[in-house]
Amino acid sequence: MVFTNSLSSYYEKFLATGEVKCIDEEIPFEIPKGWEWARFGNIVNHSPQVICEDNFEVAFMPMALIDAGYRSSYTFEKRYWRNVKSGFTKMQKGDIAYAKITPCFQNRKSFILGDVPSNIATATTELNVIRIYADTFARWYLLYILKSDFFIKEAKYKGTAGQQRVLSDYVKSKLLPIPPRKEQDRICDKLQEVLPIVDNYDKFQSELNSLNSTIGERLKKTILQEAIQGKLVPQISEEGTARELLEQIRQEKQKLVKEGKLRKSVLSDSVIYKGDDNKYYEQVGKKCLDITEQIPFETPKNWVWTRLSHIANIYTGNSISETEKKSKFTDVIGRYYIGTKDVDFNNRIIYDNGIAIPKQYEPDFRLAPNNSILMCIEGGSAGRKIAILNQDVCFGNKLCCFSPFVGIGKYMYYYLQSPSFFELFNLNKTGIIGGVSIAKVKEILIPLPPIKEQQRIVAQIEKLFEQLR
Structure with a gap:
């Protein structure tokens, strides 16, 4: 558990040993009163289990069917559980999954599993899955954290360039800012209100950037086409x-x-x-x-x-x-x-x-x-x-x-x-x-x-x- 003292320093107490350690250097920013800092590994289940009958039809998701960006968006194929229960990542409705391999991790390939056949899915092994204990957290709040620069840009990896995977130790030891439960809901509501506007702005900005980068060449082509059709200068x-x-x-x-x-x-x-x-x-x-x-x-x-x-x-x-x-x-x-x-x-x-x-x-x-x-x-x-x-x-x-x-x-x-x-x-x-x-x-x-x-x-x-x- 993480707490502060009268000098506003942050300390972490390890319940198993009773040891207390100052963690001021790990705190990235100040949080509002009523919020708390907590290790990601201590607040959710990072190894959830899934049980299903062999003859049940379930969802199956290769990485290509998981959308990047700030939404929880994916499509799926259908498979029988007996054919996919081994060798794949498993999850159930309400679980949160995120890509652990680059560049999918940085591209924010993450989602909350919704209604799928049998409420169960299997997917690429390049996903990590977390499950919330009871209703202690707003799922969307944790998903937004997973998609945030705060979580992505500080990540630590292993593996060769282009095929790196985010370290499990980084994920579990990451300190997360935790608001009260109802405030989490209000934060998510506001984000879902403004993010579509941000998405549209990003789309228009990308189109503008593309236009700016190509307009010179486009104009040159137009000039050349006008020239060879006799429209650039008058005939004498x-x-x-x-x-x-x-x-x-x-x-x-x-x-x-x-x-x-x-x-x-x-x-x-x-x-x-x-x-x-x-x-x-x-x-x-x-x-x-x-x-x-x-x-x-x-x-x-x-x-x-x-x-x-x-x-x-x-x-x-x-x-x-x-x-x-x-x-x-x-x-x-x-x-x-x-x-x-x-x-x-x-x-x-x-x-x-x-x-x-x-x-x-x-x-x-x-x-x-x-x-x-x-x-x-x-x-x-x-x-x-x-x-x-x-x-x-x-x-x-x-x-x-x-x-x-x-x-x-x-x-x-x-x-x-x-x-x-x-x-x-x-x-x-x-x-x-x-x-x-x-x-x-x-x-x-x-x-x-x-x-x-x-x-x-x-x-x-x-x-x-x-x-x-």
Whole structure:
């Protein structure tokens, strides 16, 4: 028993031995007059027994069916007692159960057992059960103590990180503040009145926190989507048309083919146009295909739809085995080799990664030129890792290089990060690890504005992004 003396110090008397000890250092705070301090182990039964007939149906509760939080909430399955009377935690109606394992203990997985089949339940062995003697305590008062920071944050554990269990000695020796019985009821009534309000506040605060943490990215996506639909800047007729830009790109490709820098196959472009019937058609050689269902949205009249492969040289890099990487390309002087891990989710590239391609091996590798775009097209990062190069590099086979023609790289770079592109990209994913073939990437559609409008779009995007920082 715990008591005070005339000097307001706290003492504990051990009834078995008569020993008296000052426990001032254990008292966490002062309590109102009429309240008492008591050890948890002395006021309730921590090892209650349950008796039931084998053929009785009872409740069964795995941890997953016990709700976290400040309520007494759970669901249950049904089992026959004979099948669950051994190897599980047992309780009866009115008992209080609480998780003893982390993180369920901290998440407040605890409850008062209510009406269940046969008024008996068995549950995961990761629960502790307590039973009140007669009607000495309000069950909800003890449940609220079990759910309180006062009880949880000072807990002592055993076991490895992530699978720790609260010590029985901590629970039983914990000093609890005990009000008079009727005051316990009044405390519980008030808590049950205000906690739903607190729960709602917590829910709204969590939603607000989530919104605050994601609003920047959401706004960026909205800006990019508006940009590629021609809604971010006004159209200016004097800037010409995207059809004129495509002709300029075609001439540039012819020049590169003559110089032997591109294969002749790049000249076999298709033409996409909108017919008098408001449908979209693609002229591929002598074939004319209706592709209306592939067009995700309308664009300004001076824009065109085209395929990515028509406005950029697109190709993947080269793989290097671990053996080769260690023996030939680690800590050597040469051109940087960029792998998927060297492109981060913030559009940055780690160039000095310890891997380089010496000059004598360069002919064996594909080159991604300065100002071209690298994107991961295979694995969990597919479509999500993308960056612009500031120098020529060699690169890995899970990365795709977009080397645009006629200086339209920045617009393409932002298009490749837009929600529309990401949706088209994901629609083309295949395989267990999730990737898009280079052939499919080349066929993805892009809405193309005139070159000068692209420049204004890029400038406006970067201005708005800067304001979001």
